[in-house]
Amino acid sequence: MKKETQFSVILTNVPGELSKLCDVLKAKNINILAMTIQNAKDAVKDLYNIKVKTKSRMEMEASYRGISKESSNYSLIRILVDQPKECEKVLTKAKYLFDEDHVLVLTLLNKPGTLGKVAEIVGNAHINIDYVYGSSIGASQDADYVVHVAEADIDKLKDALKDF
Numbered sequence: 001m002k003k004e005t006q007f008s009v010i011l012t013n014v015p016g017e018l019s020k021l022c023d024v025l026k027a028k029n030i031n032i033l034a035m036t037i038q039n040a041k042d043a044v045k046d047l048y049n050i051k052v053k054t055k056s057r058m059e060m061e062a063s064y065r066g067i068s069k070e071s072s073n074y075s076l077i078r079i080l081v082d083q084p085k086e087c088e089k090v091l092t093k094a095k096y097l098f099d100e101d102h103v104l105v106l107t108l109l110n111k112p113g114t115l116g117k118v119a120e121i122v123g124n125a126h127i128n129i130d131y132v133y134g135s136s137i138g139a140s141q142d143a144d145y146v147v148h149v150a151e152a153d154i155d156k157l158k159d160a161l162k163d164f
Contacts, residue, residue: 005084010097034080110143125160
């Protein structure tokens with residue numbers, strides 16, 4: 001288990017933007033180790049659908065339409081890289097809009113129930129998982145997962161999983 005710096009970069013949602021970002025990183029020999037991309041419009045739509053399905057009050061349906069339209073112009077890419085300090089400099093120089101925060105990278109056995117056991121331990125420690133992304137390829141023995149929790153809970157999470 002390793003604490004890593006994750007960059008959340010806002011990209012314009014048009015063909016070729018991911019390629020441009022990759023080229024900027026490649027020019028400084030920065031390797032992407034993990035990545036997830038979500039279209040901002042889909043995130044807004046998912047949130048709206050959650051509000052509808054949970055029967056939460058939706059007083060601002062007109063605002064949703066406006067946010068949905070604007071958000072279709074952007075995607076959010078989350079990346080882990082092999083040189084985070086250099087990546088911050090490169091993203092800043094290239095004028096990307098980005099945030100950085102910390103995540104934990106877990107290497108787990110690639111077998112049914114392993115991620116569920118980790119989630120149970122985390123839940124029993126009263127830590128909320130904001131999101132997880134990761135995978136393994138084929139019959140690989142291990143699977144790598146990037147886990148995001150509140151910054152204040154990272155050390156608590158490391159402690160909860162120390163014997164896992």
